[in-house]
Amino acid sequence: MSSDAPSFLDTVLITGASSGLGAEFARQLAPVVNHLILVARREDRLQSLSEELFASHPHLAINVVAVDLATTDGRENLFQYLSGREITPTLLINNAGLGDYGTFADSDWAKTQAMIDVNMTALTQLCHQYIPGMKSQGAGAIINVSSLASTLPIPDFAVYAATKAYVSSFSEALRLELAEDSIPVLALCPGPVSTEFGQVAAREEKKFQISGYNLLYVDKEQVVTEAINGLLQNQPRVYPGWKVALLAGAITALPLFAIRAYMSNRPRKSQ
Template identity: 60%
Template structure:
């Protein structure tokens, strides 16, 4: 069984709830200090208090930032050297979704999704990699999605952004191999978090998901950290999700087109 990696400083985005919060809770025993980033400062402060109560003496830095704003992303990166923080673990968890046909989408919502899911993730990764290389240690966890394996109508932009995350993770993994910096793409199926509620455009909207594919946030994070320790490039948490991913990736393009053309209508 692989040994659990330890880290001096972990930067976790979207840390105020859901998978981000769970990553912080499960990483706490093996991380010396945290930089927690999310929009809701009050939720970050609550999580910080929990971590410091459970692990006295642990440093927890809180940065309230909206990662759909490039200036906020830059502020996060500028804050790190000011506080003498050099992350050797980056968990790019922050993400936005939008459920509905693209033609009816509000552009500010689409733009925010592109900026958070792609631009902020890429910028933060670019910003912390030099420090990891200098320290000769580090790791990156990028939260993608099972949706990255398919072009999915009604979440067209979201699934496309996650395809970028998975592809980007695989590519930089190869680039960073000589520096012993593993990169992991986490591709969960549906998880019971606030994400689905935020992705809906109205109270009447309901994102069609088979309940059998739901995986708890605790299991997603546990399998992700085990995959990181085992130096795996990608993980699909949950047996049924992993099987679905294997089937999807084996299908020819014409079959995928037939499947997505018969999607449930809103």
């Protein structure tokens, strides 16, 4: 890490580091930080990422922590693993998340519960666990991965969009609370990105294909680069890609009745 880099670029905890945006965060941050903590359920994926990163950045300390963040035990195991080693993250990237594409009435409750637990409970509890340490060590920053979906209610994606509305709202409030401690908080709100997200969100009998999504794809490298730059510039929110940013601006300027009218007439591909 160069001497003029912000002090939060030291010990970085990334949830959901076994694929997609989380692995990309690890790859882009590896050259500029000292320590990475890679968290997800698939330990083999985390181990091979760790080996790849260590081979090209031998200065790095890397911890792999395989836990299920949807469970209380999984989250406690993570906290105990880190406290036992006296590790406090200086940058927390709450990236783990999942969607479920299809009507709410037909949803599998176990998947819905896991989505709520990972997207909201784990994200909130990790902030609660590590903000005190960030304050006392005088170095901290948080990226919470939300979504363009946070900006409007989406039929067939109802719970997912609602969880991301929570993430954006929580992050904005937390940012104001932590301003006096100089702990920046960024809500990253990507549109569609090609990762394993679509596969996980799809239900067996239906495809994951939201109307208009194809026009908005941004690659994961660009999403992560814009997020890191946004954090370094202390931005509250980043919508990566100009089309996504333009759309987000338009949606947030619309009155709720116009959003309702649009969403009720929009073609629904899950039916």
